Structure formats: structure tokens, C-alpha cells
Amino acid sequence: xxxxxxxxxxxxxxxxxxxxxxxxxxxxxxxxxxxxxxxxxxxxxxxxxxxxxxxxxxxxxxxxxxxxxxxxxxxxxxxxxxxxxxxxxxxxxxxxxxxxxxxxxxxxxxxxxxxxxxxxxxxxxxxxxxxxxxxxxxxxxxxxxxxxxxxxxxxxxxxxxxxxxxxxxxxxxxxxxxxxxxxxxxxxxxxxxxxxxxxxxxxxxxxxxxxxxxxxxxxxxxxxxxxxxxxxxxxxxxxxxxxxxxxxxxxxxxxxxxxxxxxxxxxxxxxxxxxxxxxxxxxxxxxxxxxxxxxxxxxxxxxxxxxxxxxxxxxxxxxxxxxxxxxxxxxxxxxxxxxxxxxxxxxxxxxxxxxxxxxxxxxxxxxxxxxxxxxxxxxxxxxxxxxxxxxxxxxxxxxxxxxxxxxx
Amino acid sequence: xxxxxxxxxxxxxxxxxxxxxxxxxxxxxxxxxxxxxxxxxxxxxxxxxxxxxxxxxxxxxxxxxxxxxxxxxxxxxxxxxxxxxxxxxxxxxxxxxxxxxxxxxxxxxxxxxxxxxxxxxxxxxxxxxxxxxxxxxxxxxxxxxxxxxxxxxxxxxxxxxxxxxxxxxxxxxxxxxxxxxxxxxxxxxxxxxxxxxxxxxxxxxxxxxxxxxxxxxxxxxxxxxxxxxxxxxxxxxxxxxxxxxxxxxxxxxxxxxxxxxxxxxxxxxxxxxxxxxxxxxxxxxxxxxxxxxxxxxxxxxxxxxxxxxxxxxxxxxxxxxxxxxxxxxxxxxxxxxxxxxxxxxxxxxxxxxxxxxxxxxxxxxxxxxxxxxxxxxxxxxxxxxxxxxxxxxxxxxxxxxxxxxxx
Numbered sequence: 001x002x003x004x005x006x007x008x009x010x011x012x013x014x015x016x017x018x019x020x021x022x023x024x025x026x027x028x029x030x031x032x033x034x035x036x037x038x039x040x041x042x043x044x045x046x047x048x049x050x051x052x053x054x055x056x057x058x059x060x061x062x063x064x065x066x067x068x069x070x071x072x073x074x075x076x077x078x079x080x081x082x083x084x085x086x087x088x089x090x091x092x093x094x095x096x097x098x099x100x101x102x103x104x105x106x107x108x109x110x111x112x113x114x115x116x117x118x119x120x121x122x123x124x125x126x127x128x129x130x131x132x133x134x135x136x137x138x139x140x141x142x143x144x145x146x147x148x149x150x151x152x153x154x155x156x157x158x159x160x161x162x163x164x165x166x167x168x169x170x171x172x173x174x175x176x177x178x179x180x181x182x183x184x185x186x187x188x189x190x191x192x193x194x195x196x197x198x199x200x201x202x203x204x205x206x207x208x209x210x211x212x213x214x215x216x217x218x219x220x221x222x223x224x225x226x227x228x229x230x231x232x233x234x235x236x237x238x239x240x241x242x243x244x245x246x247x248x249x250x251x252x253x254x255x256x257x258x259x260x261x262x263x264x265x266x267x268x269x270x271x272x273x274x275x276x277x278x279x280x281x282x283x284x285x286x287x288x289x290x291x292x293x294x295x296x297x298x299x300x301x302x303x304x305x306x307x308x309x310x311x312x313x314x315x316x317x318x319x320x321x322x323x324x325x326x327x328x329x330x331x332x333x334x335x336x337x338x339x340x341x342x343x344x345x346x347x348x349x350x351x352x353x354x355x356x357x358x359x360x361x362x363x364x365x366x367x368x369x370x371x372x373x374x375x376x377x378x379x380x381x382x383x384x385x386x387x388x389x390x391x392x393x394x395x396x397x398x399x400x401x402x403x404x405x406x407x408x
Numbered sequence: 409x410x411x412x413x414x415x416x417x418x419x420x421x422x423x424x425x426x427x428x429x430x431x432x433x434x435x436x437x438x439x440x441x442x443x444x445x446x447x448x449x450x451x452x453x454x455x456x457x458x459x460x461x462x463x464x465x466x467x468x469x470x471x472x473x474x475x476x477x478x479x480x481x482x483x484x485x486x487x488x489x490x491x492x493x494x495x496x497x498x499x500x501x502x503x504x505x506x507x508x509x510x511x512x513x514x515x516x517x518x519x520x521x522x523x524x525x526x527x528x529x530x531x532x533x534x535x536x537x538x539x540x541x542x543x544x545x546x547x548x549x550x551x552x553x554x555x556x557x558x559x560x561x562x563x564x565x566x567x568x569x570x571x572x573x574x575x576x577x578x579x580x581x582x583x584x585x586x587x588x589x590x591x592x593x594x595x596x597x598x599x600x601x602x603x604x605x606x607x608x609x610x611x612x613x614x615x616x617x618x619x620x621x622x623x624x625x626x627x628x629x630x631x632x633x634x635x636x637x638x639x640x641x642x643x644x645x646x647x648x649x650x651x652x653x654x655x656x657x658x659x660x661x662x663x664x665x666x667x668x669x670x671x672x673x674x675x676x677x678x679x680x681x682x683x684x685x686x687x688x689x690x691x692x693x694x695x696x697x698x699x700x701x702x703x704x705x706x707x708x709x710x711x712x713x714x715x716x717x718x719x720x721x722x723x724x725x726x727x728x729x730x731x732x733x734x735x736x737x738x739x740x741x742x743x744x745x746x747x748x749x750x751x752x753x754x755x756x757x758x759x760x761x762x763x764x765x766x767x768x769x770x771x772x773x774x775x776x777x778x779x780x781x782x783x784x785x786x787x788x789x790x791x792x793x794x795x796x797x798x799x800x801x802x803x804x805x806x807x808x809x810x811x812x813x814x815x
Contacts (some may be wrong), residue, residue: 003418011462017693024689031682046501069563072516102563104510104519104575110477111577112602113519155476155508167510167692169517191765256759270677272438279431280690283424287697296812354764 003308007315021284022324026279028382029328030335033374034272038337038344039266040370042361043259050252050359052129053117054100054217057093057227058234059251060085060243065215066251070106071102072171074241078214085219088237089230093221096123097214099204103168105148105197109157114148116166116197118204118214127220130185130198136160137183143202146179150186151194160184166199168207175207187360188352216251229399254358270377274384282388283321289392296396297404310397317389321382331380339367410718411583414725418733421698425655428694430733435687436738440634441745443676443784444774448749450672451775456766459663460534462626462658463502464638465645470654472624473661478507478579481622482653485610488634489529491796492628492637497644499629501525502533505613506624509576511556511606513566520604522574524613533627536594536607543568543592551613554588557602558595566590572606578618586616597767668764676780680787692795695727707811716804723803727796731789738788739781749774 011018051057060081062073073079078097086095099118104111117130121140125131131139135150137160146166148158156165158181167176179199187193201214221230225249235245249256289296297310346363353362410514418425458644459465469480482488485503492501505524510517531537537545544555554572566572570590578584588608596602614728628645630637638657646655699706706719755775761768 017697018691018695021694024693030687047668071563104508104516106577110508113510113521157475157477168519169510169512169515172515172613174517195600195604253759257759258761258763261756261761267440269683272434274681276431276435276683276686276690279427279434280686280693283427283431283690284693285699286427287424291701309470348667351667354664356763358762 004319007312007319010292010312011316011320012110017288017319019324021281022320022327023387024277024280025320025324025381026328026331028273029325029378030332032377032381033329033332034335034339034367035270036370036373036377037340037367038365040373041340041366041368043263043367044259044368046255046259046294046356046359046361047248048264049102049129049250049361051053051220052127052132052216053360054098054358055216055248055251056096056246057221057224058085058089058219058231058401059248060217060234060241061215061246061251063242063244065186066244066246066253068077071100071215074208074213075217076214077212078217079212081238081243082239084237084241085217085234089233091221091223091226091230091233093219093230094123095126095219096120096128097201097217099201099213099215100209101168101207101215103166103205105156105164105166107156107158107162107164109162110155112155112182112328113154113195114152114166114197115195116168116204117201118201120201133185133187134216135184135186136364137145137181140182140198140200143200143206144180145182145200147198147204148181148184149193150184150244151190152197153181157192162231170208171401173210175300177203179203188362189355189360190351191355192353192360206380210394252359254354258356258359274381278384278388281317281385282391285313285317285389285392286395288316289396291407293399293404293407296399297401297407300399300401300404306399309399310393313393313396314389316388317386317393320389321385323376325385327380328381329374333369333372336367339401340369343367359403410722410725411729414722414729415426415599417569417698417702417722417726418729424697425730429730429737431690432684432687432731432734432788432792433741435683436735436784437742437745439680439683439787440739440742440781440784441749441774442679443780444746444749444776445754446672446675446679447613447773447775447777447780448753448773449768450669452597452768453668453766454765454771457662457669458635458658460598461674462597462661462665463500464586464630464635465628465642465655465657466661467626467645467649468624468654469657471709473654473656473807476578478617478619478624481505481619481624481719482626483622485621485623488623489526492626495645497631497641499631499633500533501624501626501628501701502529503610503626504530505610505614505617505622507574507576507617508632509574511560511564512573512575513564513570517573517575518560518564518604520557520606521600522554522576522606522608522613523601524608524610525607530607533629534595539594539596540592541595543590544591546607546609547591550609552586552588552612553591553608555592555594555607558593559607561590561593561606563603567733568592569615574606574608574616576616578616580618584616584618586612588612595767597769599762599765599767602767615801632709662763676783680783684787684791687797688791691727691792692799695723695796695799696729696802698726699723699799701808703811706806707808710806711808711812719804719806720800723800724793724796726787727792727800731792734790734792735785744778746774750776754807 065073082095101116105114343366472480508523511520572588575585630641642657753771755771757770
């Protein structure tokens, strides 16, 4: 207790220096928390979009589809597989079918290649992402309805209610079907809005000659965290089908790679900043120890043990660490708060949205608190601070009373 | 004189000055490496978005950009291109015709876009022949040849030498189709081309679409090769052409890309600000300590007639010397890191990464520019001086008598 009191007083003896050192730590911590929460927010949004538009927490696809991207590989008897998946997984969630098709859309005025996603209208309205993108008109109902990206509609020069023909190749044969434009989709990312279109799964099955085939059967769980168990159950339940059962990470490899890369880059930057701040802390401790050499000499000569003095210096590091890191965490969390509630708008620099790793990401980002990660990084910062006081403490413990007292 | 004193003062506390300058040097080296990486990233963006796709200035039919209808063409294609080639303020010129259609092999087809080009011109402009990863580039004359994006070729399961069917709506409303020989596969880095695109000789596509001597877009660079001069070039061309031709700079055509390109400088600034800002705190603390422990000494100097503003200068000079010393070390380390990034690159991931429609190679190479180095040097010195401002001001406010009385 006495040691703590002493350490605290020592820190307060040179208030300005302690304050500046703390300010550096607080600055670093606040920036760190902000970066962590911003990344967490961006990744959460990306994952939600990726899962809502082209995957699920558990994804069932025809065997070999993920590796080859071959659109002719499908889940055969998709209805049966979906029912089996629903039965196999004991967690709450929605099982839906999707198909991803290429092909050509032709209107009276022009034609354009398109990336067509076939969805189950009712289920997708609940858990999917396309419904969020509905910009004009109405949501899919029947198998004659098609939704077009706003850019695609412009290229084809069509409006709501207009007819167009969709052509694609199925098993060496050309299949075509007449659709009516029911609504327009808008993600904000020009490259997506220029090629995306959505139809119902029924329509896709009609195009495929009536066979009950879909590109994927996906399960979107109510509670995201249950995915590993759900995946294992899905794999067991569908072992006898000719399918691959993937996690959301495996089904969205580009997105997963992007997130990993971005996270590592952020972590690297934060680590370097941490080291720079720690060097400053180290400098401060070293100075405060050196200028007290005489004082330590006196303490030693009246009977203080070297280890006690070393503990005193370490304790100063611990106290500074706790206070500065604590304050930095508070400041950082407060800084994050408006960005979590009102969001950060990067629209000016990035346009409304962009595609990263194949997933549309809005340029309006919301920070999301990631307490476990923040806590881990705060612990790391604390360790660095204490570490910076280790060498000065060791130096002090090597002092001999006579020499120390002679020191100017 | 001031420099000698400042330099000596710094080394009175060797260890402290060394640790401080190491912190600053680390910040400088790290900033250099990150900026080098950042510039490498943007040079890929620039290559794909500007050198290949947008050029500096593009000309379209006035109605084409909004509707992208195949009927909105620029006529007299050959004459137009010839005229532009002889224009002195124009560097490279290439004309493109775009046709949307189904591109198929024996068994599979995919919707895509075929771009009609004059092979020589397009190659001189974008270096397209260098992007052929299998087979060969288009011949100079039209011979029913086609190049396909590498991913597209895999999707429709075709190989070099196969016959390709292109089915499309022609300008007269009929559905046209024709057979072409696949002579090569391209990997351009532009995802929409690699995944859904193909190139053929302009004359072949004009035949297929029944659009004789027409183009959808003409893409130009400024004679100087500087994209900053796009505005001037566009203004000059606008004056020459009538209202039916829309002349726009790359920034006007794709403002999103333009804003994205501005992020390059913004990102570099942020890195310098945060990393060197952290180092600035270290310098601040060091200089403050240096001033306080020399209170008596400064008192003596002042009582001997040293002016307060000289004291400010002395402290600032110390900070300046410290920053120069740190910069020398930091830039040597940073230079080595840059050299490695530029020559060896860094393997970010196994495959490629898509970003805003641009394929980033898994192994990304850095890029070094003079302006980036200058920025780093200026920022390093500036942050040290800012950090030393307050300590130097404190020092100058000391009163000789009181200062000397302090122990």
C-alpha cells in the first residue's frame, strides 16, 4: 500500500511530463478503439450483405461448384435437399433456394448481358438483401416478374411494366423466357447496378426445363454464432447427397480474404503506433529514474532493498498504464459512439457503394463496438506500457548506494 | 553556431535522444513503406481504370452515356480517328464499338460484351497485346478472330483455336450471329472484361451489328501523357466538334473513380498524421525534459544577454537536428523496405482480390514517387518542430534570476 502511494506521488511530481506521456497513450488508444470498431462495423455489414445476397450461414451447392464456378453444376432435387437441411439443423433459421445465372436480356431497344439471381420471393423479403435494394416498383411475385438494376434498365431502355426476353443456355440448348419488369434495384455501386437482375426461383426452374434444380440451398440462422454447430449438423444430414456443404466463409472466399487482409493491415499499423508510443513511455521512465538516482541512493542507504525500488518503478508503470489505458478506452469508446449512431459518410470519396471482394459495401459505414477485441488490444497496450518500465526498473535495482548518492 | 550548440545539446543525453530519434525514425520508415504500398495499389487502379478504360478524354454520341443504346454512335469513324491523330494536343487515340450479346462455345454460352477495336491503336493505347496470357493477339486485318477474357473462356469451356458464336441484336433489329476463331485469352485486370468481355476487329463487329464506319466511343490521351491536362484537351476538342458529340474528361465520365483517386493522397496524409503524430508526442516530451533540466543553464545564457527569441531558435534547432538525424536513419530503413516492396512485392493472398471492379494481383508491388518522399521528409520535420514549439516557448519565458535560482 505504501509502495502504491509512493509510486503515485512520484508520478505526480512531474505532472506535466506524466500528462504528456499519458496523452500519447490516450491518443494511441482512442485511435485504436476507433479503428477496431470501424473495421468491425464494415465487416459486419459486408458479411450481412454477402450472406443475404449470395450465401447463408450454411450453404449447400452442387459438388464442385465453388471450385469451378461452373453454373451448370446445380443442387439436384433442391426441394428435397432443402427439406433435409431444415430437418437436420436443430437451430432456428430460414432455408432458401437461390440460382445464379448468366445470359442475355433483350428489350425492344437493346440487349445486355446480366447477372441474374433467382430468389424465393417471400423468404428473401424476410432475410435476404435484394429486398433492401428495391428502389422503385414492387417486389417479385410470380414467375413472370423480373427486377432490374437501375443501370441495366437504362441500358435496355425499359420502364416498369415493359417486357423483355431473357436468354440463356441450358444443357447445350438455348432457353428463353418472357419477363415483365416489376421493379428496379439499386445498390449504389454502378458496376452492380449495371448488370444485376432478380427473378423468382420458379422462373429459373422453368428456364431449366422444369427440373427441380437450384444453384444453392442456403440456411440463414437467427443467431449467427450458431453456425459451426449448424454446419456440422448440415454436413451429417446431407452426407448421402451429391452436394458440398460449406460455411459462409467458404462460400464467400473473396470476401473472407478481403476481411482478413484488411484486418491484418489495420493490426500492423496499430502495432507500429503502439511501439512508437511505448518508446516514448520508455524514455519518460528512463528519465524519471535517472533524475532520481540520488534519491534512490538515499533510500538504499537507509535500508531499502534494491528489489523494493525496482518494484516501485514497475508500479509506477502499472499505475500509469492503468490510468492512461483506462482513460484512452473511455475516450475511444466515446469517440466511437457518434460514429456508431449516426455513421460515417464516405460517399463523397467512394460513391454511394462499392464492391469489395465481390460484395457490395455501402460508403455510409457504422461503427460497431467490438468489446472483446477492444479489451484484447487495451490489454496489449497495458503490457507494452509495463514492458517499457522493465528496463528502467532493472537499471535501478543494480544501483549501489554510494555511487548513486554521488550522482549529480 | 546555433547548429553546433543544438547538436551538442542533443548528445548530452545520448540515450534519450537516441530513443526519441528511433521512435521518429521508426515512424518515418513505417510511413514510407505503407505509402509505397498504397501508391503501388493506386498504380494498379490507375493502370486499369485510366490507362485501359477511361483514358484522359472520351468522346461519345451525346445520348450514349445515359442510355448506352447501340444506336447512339459516332459516324465517319475512320475519318474522325485520322483527324484526331493529326491533332497536336492529342497523344494516343483508340476507337471502340461495343456489342452486347451471348458469347458461346460448343456447349455453353454467357452474356457478355464484345468490344470492336482497331488492334494496332488499342494496343498502342493500352498495351492489350501484353495482356494476352494464352494464344496470340488479334491480327492487323479483320479475319473473324476474337479474344476472350480468361474467366469468360473458362466459364463457357472453350480453348484457343475453338470456334466462338456471338449472338446479338443488330442495329436493324434482327438477331445476328456469326462464328469467330478464338485466337487468344486476355487477363486485363478489369473484372468486367475478364469475366464478361471479348475483343474483335472493329470491322468484324461493325459487320455483325450492321453499324458501318461507326464507333461508340473514342478514347484519347493528352500529348504530354499527363492526366491533369485532360480538362484542357477536352475544352480544345469541344470547340472543334458540334453539339452531337459529347467530349468529357475521365473525371466527368466516372466521378467515382476520380474521388477514389483522390483517396490516394488522403490515405497517405492520414498515415503520416497518425504515425508521426504519435512520434510527435515522444519528441514533445523529450524536448520538454531537455528544457526543464537546463533551466539554470538557460537562465545563465539569458542573463549573459541571449534574447528570448534566440532561445526559441535554439530549442527549435535542436528539434530540427533531431528530426534530420531521425530522417536519415528512418529513410535508410524505409528506403530498403521500399526497395523490397518495389522489386519483390508482397504476397497478400493466394488468389486475386477484386476491388471496385479491378482485379488486384495477390502479389502487389510497391511504387515510389518523388512527391511521396518529399511529403514524408516535410512531415517528419514539421511534426518535430510543432512538438518543440511549446517547450521552446516555455524556455523563452524563463526569467534569468528565477531560472538561475532553481536547482
